[in-house]
Amino acid sequence: MTAWNAEQSADFRGPLDVTRAATALVDAQDTVIGWSPAAELLLGYRSQEIVGLPLATFLSPGPPGTAPPPPPGFRGNEIRVARHRDGRELIVATAVCPLAGAGTTGRVLVATELPDLRLWESRQALLHGLATQSPVGLAIYDTDLRLTWCNAAYEQEMGRPFAEFRGSRADELYFDGEFVTRGHPPTLDAVMRHVLDTGEPFLDLHFQGKPPSDPETDHLWSCAYYRLQDADGHVFGVCEDAFDITDRYKAQRRLALLVEAGRGVGTALDVTVTAEKITEVAVPEFAGTVTVDLARGVLEGEVPATSGSAAMSLVRVARCSAEDADPEKPGQQPPPPPPANHP
Incomplete structure (x- = not known):
């Protein structure tokens, strides 16, 4: 038996479904009065061989410890030992439904091999987990x-x-x-x-x-x-x-951006080339538009002043926008910087 048999899996009924399981009808004295084809297939007895015999002929209590005892007064699902016609013993799961009518009482007993029930129960647990957890x-x-x-x-x-x-x-x-x-x-x-x-x-x-x-x-x-x-x-x-996968996708984008930046940014000594690489890497993954403005002194190899930024002369050396077909040419004057806030 495989974990997922296509032919068996096409049958949506449970293994203890009365239309599928081995089924016996017994009277109030536990005498078999009915026998299904599935019961004959499971245990080997033909109906004419088993009808009229006590239930104990082929069914006995299960081995100790195979299942917890049912609640008091409930004779429902149990684990039992069934004897096949050829002498083999099978561990089966059974369920019992009482019947009443016309002054008599009886029971319908259904049975299936225990591994089949356990496999079905595991699938039901899987479906329940998918639905709720x-x-x-x-x-x-x-x-x-x-x-x-x-x-x-x-x-x-x-x-x-x-x-x-x-x-x-x-x-x-x-x-x-x-x-x-x-x-x-x-x-x-x-x-x-x-x-x-x-x-x-x-x-x-x-x-x-x-x-x-x-x-x-x-x-x-x-x-x-x-x-x-x-x-x-x-x-x-x-x-x-x-x-x-939103969080995972954002993390992958950030990592890819860092990798791309490591490949292109800082590989040249030319500050203008470096600025252009920064804008190319950042657009459009990090921003829609990126500009790089440098102090004119930086382009001339000087150390820029650390104060008086309001009067500092800036030159736009790179710009890239996701909406533009071509990046802006370097050397253009950027918009005037806002006044610096000084005490």
Whole structure:
């Protein structure tokens, strides 16, 4: 058995589901009066061999310590030992549901091998963690691209209860956002429609926008989109995974800026070249426009005065702007400096 078997995983029923598990119907005296095909498959007994026999014929209490005892008065889930027709012993998990009617009482008992139940329980725990504890925002959109479910992280990002935005389209929730990853559809609707139509997932798409919980700040998310199908293979929606990488992205930009500055700034003895490199590195990552003004004496190899800056003659040696096609030529006079504040 693998951790994720595609054929078994397509069955959304739990291993103790009465339509799937080994099922026996017993009367008030614990005599078997009904036997399912799944029970025959699990234990090897045909119905004509087991009906009419006591339940203890093939089922006994589990080994000590296999499970905590059920609460007093509750005969529900238990761990037991089942004897196969060929003599083997199987550790099984069982669940019991009492029945009553027409003056008689009985029980429905369902059973499955314990490892199958434990695997299913681990998957349920995973799903519960994704829904309630995961820092990754998860959302499901139907085939009309309307939101039908989201986890706690996504709801927190919205800043309001899920019931208030259920049924919204993604572009309505992030109306001013866009994908900044090149080579992919630009809008949320276009991306999800492509996934629904083709089944091709998208991974690590970077989406930039303002979340409703922080509408004044641009955030960046790493997103994944993949198609969802039901147990019969019918497409019923698309899942969105979104992880906020804003802080990581800003840190990477700062590091890249420092690396770029180390490569270009200070590698030449010419002060004008150094000034030009500073503006080139700083725009547009650090600022939209950068200018460098130097005292005229610096250009002539003199040490500038440390006082009287109001009368100091400045020369603009470099300027770079994200809005300009060409950087400003050096040698132009900068705007007059503001008066210095002296006591």
